Amino acid sequence: MDHDATPSAPLPQRTLESLRRYRRLVNYLAAAQVYLQDNATLREPLAAEHIKPRLLGHWGTCPGINLVYAHLNRLIVDTDASILLVTGPGHGAAANLANLWLEGTLAEFYPQLTRDAEGLGRLVAAFSRPGGFPSHLFPGLPGTLNEGGELGYALATAYGAALDNPDLLVACIIGDGEAETGPTAGAWHSNKFLNPATDGAVLPILHLNRWKIASPTLFATMTDEELMALFTGYGHSVRFVAASEDRDLDADLAAAFDWALGAIGAIQAAARAGEPPARPAWPMVILQTPKGMTGPVRVEGQPVEGTWRSHQVPLEEVRADPGHRTQLDAWLRSYRLEELLDDACRPAEDILALCPAGDRRMAMNPHGFGGRIRRPLELPDLRAHAVDVGESGAETASAMKVLGRYLRDVIDRNAQARNFRIVCPDELESNRLGATLEVTARQYNWPIPPEAEHIARDGRVMEILSEHNCQGWLQGYLLTGRHGLFPCYEAFIAIVDGMMNQFAKFLKASLEVEWRRPLSALNYLLTSESWRQEHNGYSHQGPGFINSLLTKKGHTYRIYLPPDANCVLAAMAHCLASTDRINLIVAGKQPMPQWLAMDEAIDHTLHGASVWPWAGTNDGEDPEVVLMGCGDSLTLEVMAAAQILAEQAPTWRVRVVNVCRLMVLGIPQKYPSGMDERAFERLFPPGVPVIVNFHGYTSAIKQLLWERPGAADRFDVNGYREEGTTTTPFDMQVRNRSSRFHLVIQAARAIAARRPAVAAQAERIIRRHEGLLREHADYIRRHGQDLPVVRHWQWSQA
Numbered sequence: 001m002d003h004d005a006t007p008s009a010p011l012p013q014r015t016l017e018s019l020r021r022y023r024r025l026v027n028y029l030a031a032a033q034v035y036l037q038d039n040a041t042l043r044e045p046l047a048a049e050h051i052k053p054r055l056l057g058h059w060g061t062c063p064g065i066n067l068v069y070a071h072l073n074r075l076i077v078d079t080d081a082s083i084l085l086v087t088g089p090g091h092g093a094a095a096n097l098a099n100l101w102l103e104g105t106l107a108e109f110y111p112q113l114t115r116d117a118e119g120l121g122r123l124v125a126a127f128s129r130p131g132g133f134p135s136h137l138f139p140g141l142p143g144t145l146n147e148g149g150e151l152g153y154a155l156a157t158a159y160g161a162a163l164d165n166p167d168l169l170v171a172c173i174i175g176d177g178e179a180e181t182g183p184t185a186g187a188w189h190s191n192k193f194l195n196p197a198t199d200g201a202v203l204p205i206l207h208l209n210r211w212k213i214a215s216p217t218l219f220a221t222m223t224d225e226e227l228m229a230l231f232t233g234y235g236h237s238v239r240f241v242a243a244s245e246d247r248d249l250d251a252d253l254a255a256a257f258d259w260a261l262g263a264i265g266a267i268q269a270a271a272r273a274g275e276p277p278a279r280p281a282w283p284m285v286i287l288q289t290p291k292g293m294t295g296p297v298r299v300e301g302q303p304v305e306g307t308w309r310s311h312q313v314p315l316e317e318v319r320a321d322p323g324h325r326t327q328l329d330a331w332l333r334s335y336r337l338e339e340l341l342d343d344a345c346r347p348a349e350d351i352l353a354l355c356p357a358g359d360r361r362m363a364m365n366p367h368g369f370g371g372r373i374r375r376p377l378e379l380p381d382l383r384a385h386a387v388d389v390g391e392s393g394a395e396t397a398s399a400m401k402v403l404g405r406y407l408r409d410v411i412d413r414n415a416q417a418r419n420f421r422i423v424c425p426d427e428l429e430s431n432r433l434g435a436t437l438e439v440t441a442r443q444y445n446w447p448i449p450p451e452a453e454h455i456a457r458d459g460r461v462m463e464i465l466s467e468h469n470c471q472g473w474l475q476g477y478l479l480t481g482r483h484g485l486f487p488c489y490e491a492f493i494a495i496v497d498g499m500m501n502q503f504a505k506f507l508k509a510s511l512e513v514e515w516r517r518p519l520s521a522l523n524y525l526l527t528s529e530s531w532r533q534e535h536n537g538y539s540h541q542g543p544g545f546i547n548s549l550l551t552k553k554g555h556t557y558r559i560y561l562p563p564d565a566n567c568v569l570a571a572m573a574h575c576l577a578s579t580d581r582i583n584l585i586v587a588g589k590q591p592m593p594q595w596l597a598m599d600e601a602i603d604h605t606l607h608g609a610s611v612w613p614w615a616g617t618n619d620g621e622d623p624e625v626v627l628m629g630c631g632d633s634l635t636l637e638v639m640a641a642a643q644i645l646a647e648q649a650p651t652w653r654v655r656v657v658n659v660c661r662l663m664v665l666g667i668p669q670k671y672p673s674g675m676d677e678r679a680f681e682r683l684f685p686p687g688v689p690v691i692v693n694f695h696g697y698t699s700a701i702k703q704l705l706w707e708r709p710g711a712a713d714r715f716d717v718n719g720y721r722e723e724g725t726t727t728t729p730f731d732m733q734v735r736n737r738s739s740r741f742h743l744v745i746q747a748a749r750a751i752a753a754r755r756p757a758v759a760a761q762a763e764r765i766i767r768r769h770e771g772l773l774r775e776h777a778d779y780i781r782r783h784g785q786d787l788p789v790v791r792h793w794q795w796s797q798a
Contacts, residue, residue, distance in 0.1 A: 025337070087137060173207055210288075267280045630692065
């Protein structure tokens, strides 16, 4: 790390006193934000009209955040360390805002929040008020990577920010309530992946204030010995700092932070000298303070400080209850604000001296402004990786194997920049992306068994059986200006559904902040898809992540369901170049027919939906029925059904449409990439029935189509109907009524209803395929595999 040697001597008493004064000021500011809308300097007697009509915010965690913030600032001033702060405790923004105001950062983004009486009054009034600041962190505050209300994600995000940033220390405050969550529990293992030679470091600070909203935290019930055993077992070197009557809290925390920075420097120096420790014991601090310290000790005879009663608003009736108001007045005046501010309400010089300057302020650290430092990836030529498609459907290929070779070259081309990573829950090779390991390795930094392959201290792939960790790592990596990809089994990505939801909200809010610059997209690749998890069974069959994305603002995401390998390549290239959105690509890994040449695939992906005239009859013109495929396995069934219809009813006019970018089906007013109505009607002519074969739950298509005029009456949607088991590939389609036989029956019924003259022909076709469905059910039970007519099917143009 690029900083001076850490001080070894105890801090001078003068510095310790300034730290205490600093904390008094920011604790006052945090409490005032919760309560006051006026009289922020307390130069008038406190009156009811000075109190906010709604008291919001979480006081209990604020003193601990202020304590950490003050001491990290002191560490930066003394050592010139580059530190980025990730704050995990929920709804502690009043503390962060107090420090941002004090150090002058807030005024750089909100010029009205000056360090004087007027600016102080505006800050206090703006907290938890419409048009002001929420009670949790949000993208409108500089340096924010984690909102705080997203309980559980802070630690993994911090590690993602540290990757490939060798001179950065990411300090992460983890609340002990937050530490109970699954994402945090998995994230403690992230230290084993950090490469001290090429990555930065993370300093976890577990803030143990013992209480959640109404009950003690799990860590509060553990002894120091048990906590030491737990976190030593995780691979940390642990130091306790506890508030007590016989210890100087500031002196102890200063010493702990000096120790931590020195320990980190020693680990990194050894690794960068070519002697990396086998099991680096990265430091962490367990900070034990009373919840809501410096606030009311008791209210109406009940203990408050150090209990769950201080969690949110310790005094709730201050407008209506004179007794509560008197106690609030005494609490606020106990900080002796007049000793900390001059007559113009500018903070005292000794307090300001503890604030770093310029981009050494944690909230102004350049890595906290990822959009400013982001550089585009150098992407390979798609045509160099294209599947050679001569006649449509004649070639077969695994889209994931093809994509793996493309991603291999992405890694190779950007090796020097060190700005691209793949995070994956131990499924890279299972998902046929193993070609990437030709140019890199899985990064891991603890000793491994000699039989292990493709694992090294430095690699571009991060694999762990924790989807939570993968999501957190990638978020931290993207938010600090880099690029990445998250491949996952489709059915298991739902584990991070809540984290994705929070990131989507973070992204939407970021787009509304003028000074936020574009960030690389969060890219999901879902493979081992539900339709081909017939061997793993029902638990592995679930395409519902699409539905989760569809609840978000339409401009914050894109969903791709490419029908073949070349379309997968085109979609991936677009996603890796895109910014300020979540991208979802869903595609299978098994060999499948290839439909489009590379130029056709690029055009198809760009437009999102196309008529395939060669796949239908009458070149797709003047259709009597439209067969729409969306998703590779579902498109295969559409193509098979179209071929059957062309062979058995060649005079019927059948159009085949493929949709590879799902959002084009929505109206552009709601989904910016949606087709306008005229383009939509060119693909799906008014009055013509459309049979949709969709990869996911039918509700997703219905949601997108319901605002299209007349769509509800003529779109018949097939998709995953929550039917599955351990079975054959084709039986998955049969069980969910999306098989080629079902499509043929649906098409025959639709055409007969429109053209009674062919009703008898339609009836023969319907009965034939109902018979094939019965034959299928008997055959798979006797033979354990699909019918030969299905197994050996190949596309041929009529």
